[in-house]
Amino acid sequence: MTPGLSPGALIACALRLGADRIAGWSAREAALARMATEVRSGTVRRLHEQIRSGEDPLGQAFIELRPPAARRELGATYTPAVIVNAMLAWAGGHVAPERVIDPGAGSGRFLLSAAGMFPEATLIGVEIDPLAALIARANLAAAGLAGRSHIAVCDYREFPLRSSVRTLFIGNPPYVRHHLIEARWKDWLAQGWRALGIRASRLAGLHVHFFLATLLGARTGDAGAFITAAEWLDVNYGAALRQGFLGDLGGQGIVAVEPAMTAFADAATTSAITMFRIGERAPRVRLRRLKSIVDAASLEGGHLVSRQRLERQSRWSQLLRGAGASSRARSCSRKAPVASGDLVELGELCRVHRGQATGANEVWIAAAQEACALPVNVLFPSVTRARELISAGRVLRSLERLRRVVDLPRDLDELESSARRPIEVFLRAARRRGAHRSYLARHRRAWWSVELRAPAPILATYMARRPPAFTRNVAGARHLNIAHGLYPRVALTEAQLMGLVDYLSTGVRVADGRTYAGGLTKFEPREMERLLVPRPEVLPA
């Protein structure tokens, strides 16, 4: 920390550290330079040492000098080193850039860190605030990077990005709400997205403008990582960016960063780190949630979500909810551990549907004598009690012990005439018992037609004083609403289905569901879909 630096002293220090040796010196900075005051050589020497050892004393002095309201107008919040380093570590594994661009460079934290990771790359910072630009220059000069650095003092949306060299875009684009954005830039935003075939709201914050400017200026093969406010994942104005992310931006992953761990001095909302490779449409996107500073060492890991799922969903943050430290608890198999990068949400592989409710089990679950009288093609052996799955174990091989559910076609004329008589008798008795008056019966297309779901390849209990039981339904049983059915969305082999049953049987703990009074644990279908399981390729193992 360098407390007590006046604006004049701060400018003087920046100049003494060599700010004007960095390419791109602007008239606005020259005007600032004329305000420099006297400064002691000892102060400059100490600053030099601090910068060389990785600190940012000038950036800190800038933050202290500028009142929060003034910084808010330009969205000036500087990024903690742990996040800068994690983002660069990701970039290091995914691109070998010839130049690195930091849009809204501030004091140059990303460029300084990128210098070590990419020793051959040109370092370019674009910054609209001349005092911040001057500080970024001083930092780069003090770190011995004058020969390969350039700072442009201008609006990022006006910077000529187009180039044939491979570029890494990395940084923390400013968060400024649309109320403070000029109408001409809102027009620019709408036109820019339109040129990409995307309809956009004009109400987007400045960070969305930065994404668009990047997308318009980048070329295939470029990559990037931006940390921004996470609200674009859900809100209406974020729809264009969500579409762009799945389109030409080439979104690869999103890591949500909890406010508690960012150490962003003045940000109280969740941030999102968005990783992209221009033009590369990944079939699956990696989602992760960071809850502690320890997790931030690497942005890899998390779980994979298919682009189709993201396309279908209008709010993405709920997909990130199960994707972090808590997801480890959800996936805690007592069997051989699966690498977190190999985990996907169960919902990626299977739809989970609750079984059908009859509205009057005493009528629709056939009593023995009815079962003798009714034709077999309206009687469906079904799982009607959770204990039937629990006692079956991992595989339900036989229908023998299951009760039959009467499921009649909506159009009774479909039945053969010989079947009509016993069914009419059954329906008259059902009416006498009031089955046609139940809420469900009144809301069915035909009160007599329960419309059981097709047999689910895997069945699961979801409400018991024990973890759910998962059973491979080889017998082809139907199920009532005491069980959930898992219906694969992707082709799974028999070995993979069994692998899934095995994994879920050992990996899901009671604590993962909702616990009701009395210790009852319940998994709603959507909650079950959020359980983490190995992706199909590693399932049989």
Ligand SMILES: C[S@@+](CC[C@H](N)C(=O)[O-])C[C@H]1O[C@@H](n2cnc3c(N)ncnc32)[C@H](O)[C@@H]1O
């Ligand atoms: C969130 S800060 C990030 C600073 C730095 N990259 C970091 O992460 O530590 C955003 C920066 O963008 C700058 N900025 C705001 N509007 C800008 C614009 N239209 N063009 C270029 N820079 C802008 C602000 O002055 C601020 O320094």
